[in-house]
Amino acid sequence: xSKYYFISDVHLGYGSRVDxxxxxxxxxxxxxxxxxxxxxxxxxxxxxxxxxxxxxxxFSSVIPRRHVRAIAALARIAAYAPVEYLMGNHDFxxxxxxxxELSIPVHRGDIERVLHGKKFFISHGDGKAANDTGYLVxxxxxxxxVLQAGYRLIHPDLGIxxxxxxxxxxxxxxxxxxxxxxxxxMKAFAEAKxxxxxxxxxxxxxxxxxxxxxxEKGTYVNLGDWIRSYTxxxxxxxxxxxxxx
Numbered sequence: 001x002s003k004y005y006f007i008s009d010v011h012l013g014y015g016s017r018v019d020x021x022x023x024x025x026x027x028x029x030x031x032x033x034x035x036x037x038x039x040x041x042x043x044x045x046x047x048x049x050x051x052x053x054x055x056x057x058x059f060s061s062v063i064p065r066r067h068v069r070a071i072a073a074l075a076r077i078a079a080y081a082p083v084e085y086l087m088g089n090h091d092f093x094x095x096x097x098x099x100x101e102l103s104i105p106v107h108r109g110d111i112e113r114v115l116h117g118k119k120f121f122i123s124h125g126d127g128k129a130a131n132d133t134g135y136l137v138x139x140x141x142x143x144x145x146v147l148q149a150g151y152r153l154i155h156p157d158l159g160i161x162x163x164x165x166x167x168x169x170x171x172x173x174x175x176x177x178x179x180x181x182x183x184x185x186m187k188a189f190a191e192a193k194x195x196x197x198x199x200x201x202x203x204x205x206x207x208x209x210x211x212x213x214x215x216e217k218g219t220y221v222n223l224g225d226w227i228r229s230y231t232x233x234x235x236x237x238x239x240x241x242x243x244x245x
Contacts, residue, residue, distance in 0.1 A: 008205025050088025
C-alpha cells in the first residue's frame with residue numbers, strides 16, 4: 001500500500017537557534033520514519049508544500065549553511081521514492097540545487113497529481129486569498145529570473161542576510177493582512193475547484209492552521225505549520241489524515 005506525505009510551513013530558520021534546531025530535529029525524526037517506509041517499498045511519495053525554509057536564496061555555488069540535516073534526510077528519501085517541492089512565499093529563491101544535487105524537482109506553481117485514483121490539486125496557497133492582487137504583483141517581482149540573477153551578484157553573506165530580513169517583513173505583512181480578512185479565500189477557492197469537478201482533494205499550506213474540511217464532492221486540506229501545530233498530511237487507500245509530528 002503506497003503512502004503519501006504532505007509537509008508545509010516548517011519555516012526552518014525561524015526564531016532562536018535553540019528553537020530552530022529543535023524544530024529541525026523533530027522534522028528529521030519524521031523524515032527518518034518516512035525513509036524507513038521507503039526502504040520497505042511502502043512509500044508513494046513526499047510533497048513539500050512550500051515554506052520548508054523561513055528564507056531560502058541560493059547562489060551559483062553557495063546555499064544557506066544551516067539545516068543540512070533536513071536536506072540530507074530529504075535526499076535519502078528521494079533515492080527510494082519521489083519527493084516534490086513547491087515554492088512558498090518565503091523560500092522562493094531556489095535555483096537548481098535541489099534538482100541537480102538531490103534529484104528533487106522544485107515547482108514554481110501549483111501541481112496536479114492522481115494518487116490512489118483521486119485527483120489532487122496541491123498548492124502552497126499564497127495568492128489564493130481574496131483581493132490578493134497586490135501580493136501577486138510583489139511575488140512576480142521577487143521571482144523574476146532577471147532580477148534574481150542580478151541579486152546573485154551580491155556577496156552571499158550579504159544576500160542571504162538581506163533575504164532573511166525580507167522574509168521577516170513578509171511575515172509581518174501577511175499576518176496583519178490576514179487578521180483583517182473576514183473570509184477564508186483559500187477555502188472558497190478550494191470549494192469552487194472541488195465543485196467544478198477539478199479535484200477530489202485540494203491540499204494547501206500557508207495559513208498555518210490545520211484543517212480537514214469535507215464538502216459534498218471532495219475535501220479541502222490545510223496542512224498547518226511547524227511553528228505552533230506541528231502537523232502534516234498523510235494519505236493512503238483509507239483516506240487523508242492530518243497527523244501530529
